[in-house]
Amino acid sequence: MADIFLSYARADQPRVEKLAAALEEAGYSLWWDKHLRSGHQFSDDIEAALAKAKAVLVIWSADAVKSEWVRDEAAIGRDGNKLVAARIDDTLPPIGFRQRHAIDLDDADAMASLTQAFDALIGGTHEVATPALTKKRTPNAALLALPLLAAIGGLGYWAWDGGLDGTADEVAASTSLAVIPLSTLGNDDIAFLGEGISGSITNDLARLEGLQLTANASVNAVAGQGLSAAQIGEQLGVSHFVEGQLQQVGDEMRADISLIDTSNGAQIWNKSYRRSKNALQSMQADMASDLAAALQSRLGVGAGRVAAAANVDPRAYEAYLRGREAQTRRNDITKRRQAYAEYRRAVSIAPDFADAHAGLAYILVVSGGSGDLFMSQEELKGQYVEALEAVERLDPDNLLGRAAKSVGQLRFEADLEGSIRTAQSILDEAPDHAPALYSLGFIHLRMGNHLEARTVLNAALNRDPSMKTSRARISLASRRWVIIRACRNMSVSAKAATI
Structure with missing residues (x-):
């Protein structure tokens, strides 16, 4: 029985083969159409393989969304609670599959995200090298900080899935x-x-x-x-x-x-x-x-801190709590949408509830546009700015509001130094604030400061052990630091040999 059933459009086979090779090298067993046997009913073989597979990996693309075979295979995976979706271009998945986040295989963390999804369904621990699947989409060279944006805020989903904020008035x-x-x-x-x-x-x-x-x-x-x-x-x-x-x-x-x-x-x-x-x-x-x-x-357990309910409409406070609850699992696109909807409800009931505005600003800035919250980037930025202005008017010291500002400085302004200053100001005040720790850790990693990245991300992970993205980043930072240290030792040895 194969671990993974691989579904894709035949036109994408040259690129998908590289992914299949990487997955098999990591120890996963795959079934894809190269296993079809001559003389057999293809549909029978496919149905049998789908039923036995522990995970169904669907590769969405412009050609895949037009394929009835791919749609049917994806539907079986979805209905069996074993669908893992990825994409190799900017095409949105078809209607019926957009509530599930599709991993962009161009992203630096794509392979880590895939292995986390597969290991959750299959069991075990794997590490997959990143194959070159597609040509990278060229960023605007004028935005010098955009490589950081792709990892920390980017133009799509920002893959932090843990860490709640502290506020000036909190209950723990x-x-x-x-x-x-x-x-x-x-x-x-x-x-x-x-x-x-x-x-x-x-x-x-x-x-x-x-x-x-x-x-x-x-x-x-x-x-x-x-x-x-x-x-x-x-x-x-x-x-x-x-x-x-x-x-x-x-x-x-x-x-x-x-x-x-x-x-x-x-x-x-x-x-x-x-x-x-x-x-x-x-x-x-x-x-x-x-x-x-x-x-x-x-x-308020663990990394969570909850705003006090005093002087807040109970309906707004309950909506705020539901938003916070969904926010803790925002790696799931349906949870991001739920958090957004609950925060919007909270601020509509209680316009002066600063913590709800902070939650709204944060979930907006770590989400994408039409693919995540069914709005354009312009509309998303407008709502983010409005929510952040409300926080700064009502409670300028609100930690999550300031964390949302730090991300926005990167995502919307390409202001790397400003983002670092804002995140560091939070940590000076609240050293265990998870979103600020994640932000600085990811920035260090992208700047090549691998030892600093590992230290900061370990601190974030200690606050929230369920933080999958942080764990993957620590592994990456550790590997790179080992390589750098080995190269330095080699250089020192070479110099000593010449003296």
Whole structure:
């Protein structure tokens, strides 16, 4: 069984072959049309390969969007929750596939993004060298900082997927958590799944800094006793707990989970999930990610800091929290759109809510235009400027607003020095501010300061262990620094030999 089913337009084969070779060299097994056997029904072979593959990689292009075969193969991957999309030109994916981010294979981080996506579906850890797939699109030479823009703000999606801001008025309390095994409503056949999913979620959440988690054995000892929220808090010594239900209905698994405050029994957050019984692993992964987002955005866990709710319309504050929650997972295009919509709702209800304006400015500047938020670059910049002006009027010291300004100085003004000054001013005030750390780390990397980049990005990663882009950048910076150091040692040795 192949790890990856590769779907592409035949006209793109010369370029796709280079990508296939790089993936196979990294240890992935591929199925693509070179495996079709003479004398067989092509459609039967393709359907069988699609069904068995763990991931479906679709390469969108001007020719691919016109291909019915590519569209059908992409649809099967999407419906099976195993689609990974990439593109080799500026053509948008067809309607029905634009809600999923398509990795631009011209980007410097394209291979890291692909391996992260594949390893999440397939398992294991791989490293893929970057093949030369297409000619690079030539940037405007007048913008000297544009290579940095492509990596940090660019003309499209800015691939930071972690790190929340601090504000002048923030709420952050110590959080301890227990994940109660999911109830299976008396169905003993799936009881082990309820315990297994809860245990996996606990392990995944352990990466969040500042979160105290109760061991599974202790939690299992009090599960099913019908205790009140206060009793659970007292017996386990936790401020919050997660509970939920798991049901099997035919071939579908249904789960509902809630985050509860033990001090008053209030439900802080909840979400429902529906997946085929063969997709339990992806459901559990989504549960853990969603819970991590809720803990950061609503309780200030880890890198998250949450604005105080005083004097804010409750409807606007709830929209703000939902925006922050979506922002923590903005590597997903649907989450970026959700964050944008929630922040817009918050500022429409409460025009003087500075933190909501800051969130809106930030999500705008780290997103693309028509492909991400269904607006032109001009419209996006206009909304960004308007939101940033509101922040500077209402709360000029707002950290996320200043982080959004730093990115905007790069993206819209090509002002590298100004961007660095703004980011550094944030770190002088809040040394653990993740967006500013990421910004400086990426700038150092692009300037060739690989040791500095590795140091700063490691600091960012310590604040947010789920930061995939930071992890990939650290690896790149480390490799380059090793090469530079080796070259320097060789140079010193050569000089010594001539003395």
